[in-house]
Amino acid sequence: MTAETRAPRPMRADARRNYEKLVAVATESFLANGPEASLDEIAKRAGVGPGTLYRHFPNREALLDAVCVQWADSVAADAAPLLSAEDPTAALSEWLVRLVDHVGAFKGLASALLLSSERKHDTAWVLHHTSEELVERAKAAGGIRPDVTTSELMQLTSGITYACSNAKQSGKTVSAPERLIGLIMDGVRTR
Amino acid sequence: MTAETRAPRPMRADARRNYEKLVAVATESFLANGPEASLDEIAKRAGVGPGTLYRHFPNREALLDAVCVQWADSVAADAAPLLSAEDPTAALSEWLVRLVDHVGAFKGLASALLLSSERKHDTAWVLHHTSEELVERAKAAGGIRPDVTTSELMQLTSGITYACSNAKQSGKTVSAPERLIGLIMDGVRTR
DNA sequence: AACGATACGGAGACTGTCTCCGTTTAGCAA
DNA sequence: TTGCTAAACGGAGACAGTCTCCGTATCGTT
Numbered sequence: 001m002t003a004e005t006r007a008p009r010p011m012r013a014d015a016r017r018n019y020e021k022l023v024a025v026a027t028e029s030f031l032a033n034g035p036e037a038s039l040d041e042i043a044k045r046a047g048v049g050p051g052t053l054y055r056h057f058p059n060r061e062a063l064l065d066a067v068c069v070q071w072a073d074s075v076a077a078d079a080a081p082l083l084s085a086e087d088p089t090a091a092l093s094e095w096l097v098r099l100v101d102h103v104g105a106f107k108g109l110a111s112a113l114l115l116s117s118e119r120k121h122d123t124a125w126v127l128h129h130t131s132e133e134l135v136e137r138a139k140a141a142g143g144i145r146p147d148v149t150t151s152e153l154m155q156l157t158s159g160i161t162y163a164c165s166n167a168k169q170s171g172k173t174v175s176a177p178e179r180l181i182g183l184i185m186d187g188v189r190t191r
Numbered sequence: 192m193t194a195e196t197r198a199p200r201p202m203r204a205d206a207r208r209n210y211e212k213l214v215a216v217a218t219e220s221f222l223a224n225g226p227e228a229s230l231d232e233i234a235k236r237a238g239v240g241p242g243t244l245y246r247h248f249p250n251r252e253a254l255l256d257a258v259c260v261q262w263a264d265s266v267a268a269d270a271a272p273l274l275s276a277e278d279p280t281a282a283l284s285e286w287l288v289r290l291v292d293h294v295g296a297f298k299g300l301a302s303a304l305l306l307s308s309e310r311k312h313d314t315a316w317v318l319h320h321t322s323e324e325l326v327e328r329a330k331a332a333g334g335i336r337p338d339v340t341t342s343e344l345m346q347l348t349s350g351i352t353y354a355c356s357n358a359k360q361s362g363k364t365v366s367a368p369e370r371l372i373g374l375i376m377d378g379v380r381t382r
Numbered sequence: 383a384a385c386g387a388t389a390c391g392g393a394g395a396c397t398g399t400c401t402c403c404g405t406t407t408a409g410c411a412a
Numbered sequence: 413t414t415g416c417t418a419a420a421c422g423g424a425g426a427c428a429g430t431c432t433c434c435g436t437a438t439c440g441t442t
Contacts, residue, residue: 011389012440013438013439014389018389038428038430039429039430040430041429048390048391050391050392050432051391051433052391054430054432055389059430059431060430152366152370152371155350155351155371156351156371156374157350158350158353158354159346159348159350159352160346162353175340179343180343184347184374184378186377187374187377191382202420203407203409203420205407205421230398230399231398231399240423241423243421243422245401246420246421250400
């Protein structure tokens, strides 16, 4: 389940080149100018016409999604070591903190997508899937309450990512992610 | 601290009339078309020129904020009875649930503003202020941990409002607000 | 080498944002 | 009342961004 394997039919060589260039340029652009960055401008900087951009990505959301999927893959990779940690509950907690940090570093671009648990947005799916494994392991070890679902945890976490990434941009101070995730974990831990 | 008392200097009668009409029309429009609704269109429907709209509200955010402030006042009024409830902790919990419901009913327009604890966005301030009173009462009664701040609670809650209002729009199912608020409260309650 | 399918690019129609400035109006003072 | 001034209005229009359409170019295959 990586970005590359998701294309249904093989693209023509030039099409694939343009696709990849567009995603690369878009990533820079969104990071620099936020999710409102001009699409025509992105096309120009990628050396293609607007028509090409809109054929690959019918709307801004689609492009944003493609950018996020690539990012999500890299974030998910970060979770791999945690899957075999000796304390699954601590690992879950650590993962959630990292997730918040990653989203913050990504300027909150992904936070809007984080909570949809359907496959609709692939970004969400990758991260949801990764979280699920960690949640299951923590449950199996009896560290967290069995009635808590991954979706619920993601919903709770999304607020923190949202708050923290917002705060970073507007220079406000909020409590540290560790602290907030800690509060959530206090609620879902078995006692 | 209501919407009316916030104007620094008295407005001319026609200016006030237009201001109010604009906020009223904008409320309808944002509710119907989301926060991207056309501002010129709002001006037209309010029977004023674009210039007038932009003099009162220099940008979309300002107008959105004015709409939200009015809404926030009404939401805060809803909390009044809870302030004198016999069980402050239950009252707090109930308030948070209502908050999530209100934000959902308001199409998530306010969710972006909920978490800024500075006065910058008046919407946030009204709601933060109201929450603060309930939090303090719950702390005084020993119902919740003294180390938890109002801001923290609001940050945790904002994710739920965000998730729930998003879900409402895209037809997804998420856990009930009561359930999610319950999880948070489990984390902050004294044991 | 030739041909069909696939993809490209950019002109341009369209929509929305926001400004500028000549005109109107409210409020006040004489 | 009348007249004056500051405040407010409105709408034309410059500008920026979105997205489509279609003639042209390129790929990959036979």
